[in-house]
Amino acid sequence: MRKLIATEFLTLDGVMEAPGHDPHPDGKNAWALKYATEDQQQLKVEETLAADALLLGRVTYQIFASFWPTAPRDEGFADKMNSIKKYVVSRTIKEATWENTTIIGSAPAEEIAKLKNGPGGDILLMGSADLLNSLIPTDLVDEYRLMVFPVVLGSGKRLFRDASDTTHLRLVDSKALSSGVVLLTYERADESPSSKYVEDFAWTREQMQSFQAVQNPDRVLATVLFTDIVDSTRQAAELGDARWRQLLDRHDRTARASVEQFRGQFVKSTGDGILATFDAPTRALRCAFELNDALSGIGLAMRSAIHTGEIEIRDDDVGGIGVHIAARALGEAGGSQVIVTRTVRDLATGTDLSFSPLGSVGLRGIPGEWELFEASIN
Amino acid sequence: MRKLIVSEFLTLDGVLQAPGGADEDRSGGFEYGGWQHPYFDDLSAKTVIDGMNETGGFLLGRRTWEIFAAYWPTAPEEERAYGDPLNTLPKYVASRTLREPLEWNNSTLISGDVAAAVRDLKQQSGKDLQVIGSGNLVQTLIASDLVDEFRLMIHPLVLGSGARLFGDGVPRRPLELIESIVSTTGVLIARYRPA
Numbered sequence: 001m002r003k004l005i006a007t008e009f010l011t012l013d014g015v016m017e018a019p020g021h022d023p024h025p026d027g028k029n030a031w032a033l034k035y036a037t038e039d040q041q042q043l044k045v046e047e048t049l050a051a052d053a054l055l056l057g058r059v060t061y062q063i064f065a066s067f068w069p070t071a072p073r074d075e076g077f078a079d080k081m082n083s084i085k086k087y088v089v090s091r092t093i094k095e096a097t098w099e100n101t102t103i104i105g106s107a108p109a110e111e112i113a114k115l116k117n118g119p120g121g122d123i124l125l126m127g128s129a130d131l132l133n134s135l136i137p138t139d140l141v142d143e144y145r146l147m148v149f150p151v152v153l154g155s156g157k158r159l160f161r162d163a164s165d166t167t168h169l170r171l172v173d174s175k176a177l178s179s180g181v182v183l184l185t186y187e188r189a190d191e192s193p194s195s196k197y198v199e200d201f202a203w204t205r206e207q208m209q210s211f212q213a214v215q216n217p218d219r220v221l222a223t224v225l226f227t228d229i230v231d232s233t234r235q236a237a238e239l240g241d242a243r244w245r246q247l248l249d250r251h252d253r254t255a256r257a258s259v260e261q262f263r264g265q266f267v268k269s270t271g272d273g274i275l276a277t278f279d280a281p282t283r284a285l286r287c288a289f290e291l292n293d294a295l296s297g298i299g300l301a302m303r304s305a306i307h308t309g310e311i312e313i314r315d316d317d318v319g320g321i322g323v324h325i326a327a328r329a330l331g332e333a334g335g336s337q338v339i340v341t342r343t344v345r346d347l348a349t350g351t352d353l354s355f356s357p358l359g360s361v362g363l364r365g366i367p368g369e370w371e372l373f374e375a376s377i378n
Numbered sequence: 379m380r381k382l383i384v385s386e387f388l389t390l391d392g393v394l395q396a397p398g399g400a401d402e403d404r405s406g407g408f409e410y411g412g413w414q415h416p417y418f419d420d421l422s423a424k425t426v427i428d429g430m431n432e433t434g435g436f437l438l439g440r441r442t443w444e445i446f447a448a449y450w451p452t453a454p455e456e457e458r459a460y461g462d463p464l465n466t467l468p469k470y471v472a473s474r475t476l477r478e479p480l481e482w483n484n485s486t487l488i489s490g491d492v493a494a495a496v497r498d499l500k501q502q503s504g505k506d507l508q509v510i511g512s513g514n515l516v517q518t519l520i521a522s523d524l525v526d527e528f529r530l531m532i533h534p535l536v537l538g539s540g541a542r543l544f545g546d547g548v549p550r551r552p553l554e555l556i557e558s559i560v561s562t563t564g565v566l567i568a569r570y571r572p573a
Contacts, residue, residue, distance in 0.1 A: 012530075012553065012570065013544035014392050028550055136536070146390075150555045150570055152520075154548040160391035160536045166410060167536040169390065171564030180555030184566060186390075186534055192416035193563045367451040367481070 002116045004055065006125040006132050007047060007145040010159055016129050017156035019149075022063050026155045035149055035179035043183065045077050047145070051084065052121030055112065057128030058090035064126075065098035087115065087123075089131050109138045116140065129157040136160065136167060143187050144169065150180040168192050223284040223308040223344065224318070224326040225264070227255070227291065228273035230301040230335045247298065248272065254294045262287040267318050273302070273330075277318060281308045281344045285353060288338045289377045296336075305330035306375075307341045321366065328363035332372055342371040352378045381506040381526035382437070382496065384516055385429055386543055387414045388532050393540035394513050402445055408540050417533050417563040423459075425567055429529060430463040434505030437496065439512030440473035446510075447482035470499060470507075472515050493522040500524070513541045520548050527571045528553070534564040 009019040009032045018024035019032035056064065064081070071078040086101045089108045096103055104111045112135070115123065125132055125141070135141055146159075160167075169186040176182050229235070229251065236244040255274045259266045264278040264287060278284040288304045295302050307329055309322030325341065333339040340348075345355045355373040363370050387397040396402040397414035404411065438446065446464060453461040469485040472492045480487060488495045496519065499507060509516060509525075519525050530543075553570040560566055 013542075013548070031550075150553040150573070152544050152548055152551040152553065154544065154550055155546055158391070160538060165538060166413075167538075169534040169536065169564070171534045171560060171566070174558070174560050174566060176555060176558045180553075182555065182558050182566065182568065186564075189534070192413075192535065362452055365448065365452060 002052070002118070002120055003122045003142040004112065004116055004125060004135075004140055005051075005122055005143040005145060006135075006141050008127070008132070008159060009147050009149060011149050011151050011153045011156075013152045013154065014158040014160060015153040015156035016127070016132075016159045019127075020063075022059075024156055028153050028156060031151050031153060032147075032149055035177075035181050037177060037179045037181075039177050040147070040179065040181060043177075047124065048077060048080055048084075050122070051124040053085040053087060053115075053123045054081075055087045055089070055115075055123050055125045055128070055131070057131035058088060058093060059130075060127035061086070061088040061090070061093070061096075061098075061101075065096075065101075069098060085120075087112075089128075109135070109140065112140050129159065132159065133157075133161065137165070139188065141188070143172075143185065146184045146186070147177075148182045148184060219310045219312045219320055221308070222311045222318075222322065223278040223281045223306060224311060224323050225259075225276045225278065225284045225288060225304060225306050226270070226273065226326045226330040227288070227302050227304040228270070228330055228333075229295075230303055232272040235300075247300065250298055251295060251300060254298070255291060258287050258291045258294065261290070268316075275318070275323070277311065281306065281340075281347045282349055282353075285338065285340070285344070285348055285350075285375055285377075288375075292336060292338070301336050303330065303333040303335060303337050303339070305333050305339045306344050308343045308347055309341075325363060325366055325370070328366060329370070329372060332358070332361060332363075338375045340373050340375050342373065345373045345375075348375075354378070380434065380500055380502065380504055382500055382509065382519065382524055383429070383433075383506050383527045383529060384509045384519065384525050385426075385529040386511070386516075386531070388530050388543055389413065389535045389537050389540075390532060391536045391538065392542040392544060393537045394511065394516075394543045395540035397511075398445070403441060406539070406541070410537050410540065413535060413537065414533060417535075417561065417565050419562045419565075421559070421561045422531060422563075422565060422567070425529075425531070427459045429508065430460065432506060433463060433467060433508040435468035435470060435499075435507050436464065437470045437472070437499070437507050437509045437512070437515070439515035440471060440476055441514070442511035443469065443471040443473070443476075443482070443485070447480075447485070451482065470495070472512075472518075492518050493524060496522075496524050513543070516543060517545055517548070520544070520551075523549070523551075523572070525572070527556070527569060530566075530568050530570070531561075532566040532568065 018029035068081040089104045168189040170189040173185040259276045262283040264276045267275045284306045307326040311318045311322040312320035358372040360369040360371050386394050396411035400411040402411045450461045450464045472488045478487050552573040554573040556569040558568040
């Protein structure tokens, strides 16, 4: 199959319009001319001599057609431009005067696909910003040869700005020319490469929201309780969907009742646990112990974490760093444990409560070290 | 006088938005966050780390500062080569909405005339200043012609949408290519300075 190769002059900001004397809407044309060096010239000559046909949009075709027939005949380049087979995509051009031209008036993608399947060598697409951008989503372009010029233009038609989805490419060659122009040759690729760094630098929505909440003046002090049924995946598998669903419903009812009993706000069910807020740490602690007892009565083990800190109240949810800390602390809790931060230990009152230190841990996404304690009740 | 260096991850169509994570910056409905990961290789890592080690301080926009401040203070141990310079060196954050004191170590707020403040910073002695990300701030810096060097890592990927380094309407500016190398994953690492 014939390859379709798009060969373009681009500015560093991706503009491909008016590299030569052709008009630019803001008069910024001729941006490529001062970088015309011998090595660049040589590459263009070789590329054109190697091509079998040109595919052009109307504007580029008209510029070429008015120049090449009377151009100076150096190195056989003008001869080649004049004699080579040319296809111009245009609904308005009815008759082409430049030799060896065929007009593609409608269904350009289909016509070009047919051309590529026919006999002959590679087809070069030069300039022709609108045509090229219309072809990017069709997968018809096999190769991009981009000469990136060391200039920023700020306006003009850009390559790739009509792209509506991700296009993966593979860089097959790069060459810096003496003028500072970089020639980049890309082929289509099906997907991005894999990298051992893929997991790095992953900022989660949770981290971002927590951090932004810190900047938010609308926040309140609250005690946050997170719970989670221990080993829920295994239990769900053992019990089957229907029975597990029943058990979860009972869990939710029991949890709501306990939260209410200790004057908390039931914020939401998290699937196999709950998130609730309380106005005092001691009430959150007593709720957790009560819930532990109640759930063990229906054969469920629960772990929980409690933190007192600033949270952000949203419509029917809560957020902010205080919530984030409690959620992260829950990750440190083992079966049936009630884990609390130091803040909770310092604020909680009641001679029947005791706290054993678990040491300091870093909670991912949260600055500093956090001292955690396991709470128990006599 | 020290230089102001703008370091950016870019797609081939010039997008700089949210290279680092899916939820890093979804403004404008941007869905491709995290596009840079698959291309990061040892040469890319070395380029970024070397750049940081030459840096005397970071100049950041509000959003990038927030993203970094949320991540780097507790970043994993194996990322210390990036985290240490970011956590310890001075950071100047341009914002009209942030208020001091700023939570992240060694951060200073620039709340007034950014161009004037950056001119002052450049006059100070010390190692070069570096801008990372900060797509909005960079527009101001480019428009005020304050950028002394662009270090661009241009990825073999087209997204078709997202905030760009060089937005429409930036002034015409001839540049000079100082260096260009290519990573194993086809990322062009190119350095330009104003010509």
